[in-house]
Amino acid sequence: MTEKKPDGDLLKVAVDTAVRSGADDVIAKMVGEKKHQIRFSESSIDVNKEWKNHYMDIFVSKRPRFSLTGKINTVTIQDPDKEKIKSRVPKQVSFLDELPKSRLFWGVEENTYSSYPSMDLYDDGIKEFHEKGPQLVKRLIDSSERAGAKKAAGVVHSGMKKTGILTNHGNGGVYTSSFCRGTIRAFCGDESSGQALLATRDLTKIEDKFENVGQKAGKSAKKCLNAKQGKPGTYDLIMSPTVGGNIFENLLRGVNPIMMIGGMTPLKGKMGDKIGPEELTVIDDPLKEEGLNSRPFDDEGTPSKPTNLIKDGEFTDIIHNPSTAKLWSFINKIKLRFWKKAETTSNSELGQMGFTNTEENPRMLLPSPSNYRFKPGSYTLQEMISESSRPTIYITSNWYTRFTNMSEGEFSTVPRDAMFLIENGEIKKPIRNLRLKGNLLDVCDNITAIGKDIKQVRWWEVNTPTFIPHIKVEDCKFTKAKG
Amino acid sequence: MDGKSLAEYAVDFGESLGAEYVEARFTDSYSENYFFRNGNFLSIQEKPSSGMGVRVLMDGCLGFGTVEKFTKKEVQKRVDSITKMAKISERKVPLRFSEEKTVEDSWKMPVKIPFEDVSKEEKQRFIETLDKEIKKCGSGTLPFRNKIKNRILFFHTMSSEKYVVTSDGSRVESDESFISIYCVMNARSKDQKEQRMLGLGGCKGWEWLKEENVKDIIVRESERLVKTVEEAKSRSFEDPIDVIVGPEVSGIMAHENVGHPSESDRIMGREEAQAGGSFYKDLLGIEGRGEGKTVDLDETDKHIGSEIVSVVDDPTIQGSPAFYLYDDECVEARPRYLIKNGKLNELFLNREFGYEFGTSSNGAARSAGYSREPIPRMSNTFFEPKDHSREELIEDVKKGLLIESFTEWNIDDRRFHSKYVGLECYMIENGEVTDKMVKRPALELTTPALLESIDAVSNDYEYRMNFCGKSDPIQPVSVSTGGPYLRLKDINVGG
Numbered sequence: 001m002t003e004k005k006p007d008g009d010l011l012k013v014a015v016d017t018a019v020r021s022g023a024d025d026v027i028a029k030m031v032g033e034k035k036h037q038i039r040f041s042e043s044s045i046d047v048n049k050e051w052k053n054h055y056m057d058i059f060v061s062k063r064p065r066f067s068l069t070g071k072i073n074t075v076t077i078q079d080p081d082k083e084k085i086k087s088r089v090p091k092q093v094s095f096l097d098e099l100p101k102s103r104l105f106w107g108v109e110e111n112t113y114s115s116y117p118s119m120d121l122y123d124d125g126i127k128e129f130h131e132k133g134p135q136l137v138k139r140l141i142d143s144s145e146r147a148g149a150k151k152a153a154g155v156v157h158s159g160m161k162k163t164g165i166l167t168n169h170g171n172g173g174v175y176t177s178s179f180c181r182g183t184i185r186a187f188c189g190d191e192s193s194g195q196a197l198l199a200t201r202d203l204t205k206i207e208d209k210f211e212n213v214g215q216k217a218g219k220s221a222k223k224c225l226n227a228k229q230g231k232p233g234t235y236d237l238i239m240s241p242t243v244g245g246n247i248f249e250n251l252l253r254g255v256n257p258i259m260m261i262g263g264m265t266p267l268k269g270k271m272g273d274k275i276g277p278e279e280l281t282v283i284d285d286p287l288k289e290e291g292l293n294s295r296p297f298d299d300e301g302t303p304s305k306p307t308n309l310i311k312d313g314e315f316t317d318i319i320h321n322p323s324t325a326k327l328w329s330f331i332n333k334i335k336l337r338f339w340k341k342a343e344t345t346s347n348s349e350l351g352q353m354g355f356t357n358t359e360e361n362p363r364m365l366l367p368s369p370s371n372y373r374f375k376p377g378s379y380t381l382q383e384m385i386s387e388s389s390r391p392t393i394y395i396t397s398n399w400y401t402r403f404t405n406m407s408e409g410e411f412s413t414v415p416r417d418a419m420f421l422i423e424n425g426e427i428k429k430p431i432r433n434l435r436l437k438g439n440l441l442d443v444c445d446n447i448t449a450i451g452k453d454i455k456q457v458r459w460w461e462v463n464t465p466t467f468i469p470h471i472k473v474e475d476c477k478f479t480k481a482k483g
Numbered sequence: 484m485d486g487k488s489l490a491e492y493a494v495d496f497g498e499s500l501g502a503e504y505v506e507a508r509f510t511d512s513y514s515e516n517y518f519f520r521n522g523n524f525l526s527i528q529e530k531p532s533s534g535m536g537v538r539v540l541m542d543g544c545l546g547f548g549t550v551e552k553f554t555k556k557e558v559q560k561r562v563d564s565i566t567k568m569a570k571i572s573e574r575k576v577p578l579r580f581s582e583e584k585t586v587e588d589s590w591k592m593p594v595k596i597p598f599e600d601v602s603k604e605e606k607q608r609f610i611e612t613l614d615k616e617i618k619k620c621g622s623g624t625l626p627f628r629n630k631i632k633n634r635i636l637f638f639h640t641m642s643s644e645k646y647v648v649t650s651d652g653s654r655v656e657s658d659e660s661f662i663s664i665y666c667v668m669n670a671r672s673k674d675q676k677e678q679r680m681l682g683l684g685g686c687k688g689w690e691w692l693k694e695e696n697v698k699d700i701i702v703r704e705s706e707r708l709v710k711t712v713e714e715a716k717s718r719s720f721e722d723p724i725d726v727i728v729g730p731e732v733s734g735i736m737a738h739e740n741v742g743h744p745s746e747s748d749r750i751m752g753r754e755e756a757q758a759g760g761s762f763y764k765d766l767l768g769i770e771g772r773g774e775g776k777t778v779d780l781d782e783t784d785k786h787i788g789s790e791i792v793s794v795v796d797d798p799t800i801q802g803s804p805a806f807y808l809y810d811d812e813c814v815e816a817r818p819r820y821l822i823k824n825g826k827l828n829e830l831f832l833n834r835e836f837g838y839e840f841g842t843s844s845n846g847a848a849r850s851a852g853y854s855r856e857p858i859p860r861m862s863n864t865f866f867e868p869k870d871h872s873r874e875e876l877i878e879d880v881k882k883g884l885l886i887e888s889f890t891e892w893n894i895d896d897r898r899f900h901s902k903y904v905g906l907e908c909y910m911i912e913n914g915e916v917t918d919k920m921v922k923r924p925a926l927e928l929t930t931p932a933l934l935e936s937i938d939a940v941s942n943d944y945e946y947r948m949n950f951c952g953k954s955d956p957i958q959p960v961s962v963s964t965g966g967p968y969l970r971l972k973d974i975n976v977g978g
Contacts, residue, residue, distance in 0.1 A: 038572070039955060041752040042772045045572040050548040050564060051854060076530060079552045098603055103523035134571050151771070153755035155955050185756040190764065190897070195756075262520065263633035263669040263678075353516055353528060354639065355665075355950045355959050358852030359551075362516050362528030399759070400893035404904055404923060405678040407669055412902060414895045416759070433900055435893070435927070460757045460955060481900035482975050483932020 011166035014085050021093035023060040025108045026168040030056045035159030036130040043141045043151045056080040057350045062096045071096045072105045074363040106326035109300035112170045116296040121177035125203035126160045140214040147218025149186035156182040171301025179292050183459045186217035194220025195397045195417045199456040224418040230431035236392040237476040243398045245457035245466040251440040255309045257324040266409030275315045276444045281375035282310040291371030292465040300348040307345040321348030321367045372466040377450025384472045392422040409440035434478040446473045487646045500566045504540035505650040510853040512643035519610050519636040534853040541569040543577020547856045581837030589656040590808040594688035598640045601689045616702045621709030630709045633669035653813035670712040677712040684948035686806035711907045715922035723973040725883035730945035734964030740930040741794045742864040744898040745821045747836035758953045759896025785827035788934025794822040798862035804948040804963040805862035816846040831859040851958035865966035869940035876970045883911040902927045925977040941968035
């Protein structure tokens with residue numbers, strides 16, 4: 001589904017208009033997307049939503065002579081046509097003269113690429129998916145109830161998107177993608193709940209997938225019936241993929257140069273250090289077709305490629321777009337590390353910059369992760385449990401991870417849904433109402449086992465699709481609220 | 484067709500398809516973002532945006548969608564599709580909306596200097612000057628002694644016109660304006676690091692910066708951060724002590740421990756797979772959703788805190804970060820007493836849950852933008868100030884702790900088990916605040932324990948601005964989280 005030539009001539013009109021108006025760099029990105037969402041609670045559908053967007057983002061820059069940095073701006077045109085493009089783009093280019101230079105902008109992708117990886121990111125079944133959405137939700141709910149739940153809440157998202165990119169350096173193409181993802185939280189009582197997730201592009205046997213996910217949530221809820229208050233203290237911890245997805249997303253935010261510059265990560269200054277066990281390898285992988293953020297090229301038309309972020313326990317690389325790569329190389333030169341040259345890792349994205357997560361937010365060209373992929377370890381969940389000779393807590397879901405100081409990585413997070421105490425290699429009992437307190441680097445360093453059961457996680461608390469197994473960590477502190 | 488006519492047409496067309504209720508909300512907005520770090524602009528971005536959100540209730544099922552191509556034909560196609568989406572949802576118990584007074588009105592936010600009257604150069608100058616002032620904190624004029632090593636400023640302005648029309652015949656037009664600044668400051672001393680996130684904002688024009696002394700507040704907070712990073716020391720507290728929390732901390736407590744559990748959609752489970760439920764469900768003895776179930780709060784004795792505790796949410800405070808006179812369902816806004824004299828008094832209700840609770844909406848329906856559905860949200864939530872001065876609260880404390888600001892915080896998804904970690908904190912001894920600073924003390928309390936422990940509330944009020952996240956896709960909306968000083972008796976302090 002990857003085409004080298006962009007669709008239609010609107011992208012070309014945008015690029016040509018911007019260049020004629022005096023822009024040194026132009027990236028035109030056209031998106032046509034249709035998304036659906038069903039939210040349900042109390043085992044009944046609350047709302048069925050549909051969004052249909054067609055817009056073009058046009059990034060323009062001017063790079064003054066003898067200057068390392070440049071002036072940047074982005075305009076979004078809804079429902080674009082030639083007339084709108086020809087009227088808006090020249091204004092946006094001339095507006096650059098009024099702006100100061102951006103210290104973050106050091107240039108765009110100037111290499112020209114003749115081909116891109118061929119990827120199948122689209123399932124034709126998505127066209128009719130939303131029509132059978134309510135039936136699938138019903139199946140999800142019914143299967144959770146058959147497994148023991150009294151009621152269920154959740155969400156199912158689905159959609160398709162056609163993305164076209166063209167830059168004035170001749171890069172770009174068109175690709176079409178589709179996705180389906182969902183969350184179900186099954187309840188046996190208000191404090192006995194189990195959550196399960198689904199994230200896939202492949203709609204083959206989708207009914208069975210919904211059935212399995214519902215059943216898993218229902219079983220999990222039933223297992224934690226009559227959970228008792230947990231005892232605060234130090235335990236070993238088994239994180240489900242859902243929990244690991246959240247904790248590691250918070251750590252891996254630090255592989256973004258913007259977070260490093262802002263002092264928002266404990267990974268700053270740790271490049272090349274051993275931060276985890278030999279078994280820990282994490283890759284930013286835009287080429288894994290099942291990954292919900294996969295793509296053949298990024299928003300500057302750089303062909304996608306995987307990047308080792310952590311390899312055999314060593315923090316090896318961060319993600320870059322061409323701009324931050326040039327900035328990083330410059331910083332290395334200043335620090336007299338001439339041999340260290342950063343390059344784009346194909347992670348450029350024209351993303352939203354703002355607080356409201358809506359169409360009203362302006363766009364900005366920044367490095368952004370694709371999918372995180374953990375290398376599978378050698379353990380099954382059962383082995384992790386049975387080899388637990390010390391008191392261990394198994395958390396299946398969590399939320400509200402917050403930091404005392406992001407640059408140090410001190411955090412706490414609140415487990416929710418099923419949580420179990422493991423003693424002498426066996427699940428002893430369900431527990432509740434504890435809080436996990438720790439440091440992101442300590443969690444990474446104290447990993448004692450990595451599972452082989454890789455699962456894609458993407459939900460409300462995990463924004464970057466993450467392929468991750470169960471992970472066991474030793475010596476974690478749990479606290480509880482008084483009163 | 485213009486936005487208003489399209490919104491009218493969307494409602495007419497939805498009704499012609501047989502919908503019980505149709506609501507169209509057209510928004511035309513213009514945003515500017517200034518992203519600045521350590522003396523340099525990282526970006527200046529602007530974005531005009533227009534669109535319409537349409538909600539329909541069809542056969543007791545709810546559908547929502549957007550229109551971004553402004554032709555009659557497109558409106559027809561989209562409303563038709565949204566209506567079909569609702570229809571196939573087949574709820575077990577049909578949804579109904581509460582009956583509300585029909586209104587036709589227009590209102591404006593109190594803007595003296597519109598953002599478009601201020602040049603980009605002036606906006607840039609303000610940010611550059613502010614950054615220079617922050618940089619000076621703790622270092623005098625010597626740049627190499629700079630203590631706040633990393634300063635990120637995110638400055639935002641947005642002006643918008645909104646038109647909401649419902650099939651009940653209500654029409655509300657508004658001119659809205661929002662300005663905010665969010666600061667992330669990383670300070671460092673010889674052996675310690677501290678990080679401060681600070682948000683300020685208001686529904687006003689450019690004049691907000693002067694009227695609210697924004698620069699002075701940020702510089703004052705920066706100086707306090709430098710003091711904290713240089714002087715705070717870890718101390719342990721074996722026995723319970725009295726804790727006084729400042730406006731910033733009382734604000735986040737009002738928001739998390741009282742505001743969120745008071746959201747009717749949480750109580751009824753609609754947020755359970757995302758932002759969670761509410762322990763009020765047990766407190767009110769609610770089994771689950773039904774058709775027009777009545778919970779009469781007047782008939783119940785729902786004691787939830789000490790008698791001195793009253794918590795108010797008031798969207799009608801002119802120019803506040805969450806100011807509005809009509810909500811996104813055309814219901815007139817009004818102050819709401821969530822807790823009155825220690826008793827649960829009122830919940831956040833939109834029309835969906837107004838009906839569910841057997842009453843009417845209290846104007847709590849807000850959405851983060853035209854592409855999001857309106858749901859029950861907080862606005863300006865705070866503990867109601869009482870009679871004591873801050874000094875009077877302190878003078879009765881023999882041994883205690885004053886927590887002026889916080890860093891890490893979180894709460895479980897039923898809003899029962901909360902945690903707040905102090906940032907700028909001082910020991911109180913024999914009725915006086917000492918210069919002994921305490922590093923990162925933690926209060927980990929259940930909501931009832933927290934609310935029961937309050938024995939005195941000060942008579943002043945200071946606000947902060949935050950963005951509150953809820954729903955799916957997540958809808959961050961601006962809220963204020965300030966309040967008075969609170970005294971909490973006999974509290975276990977961890978760290």
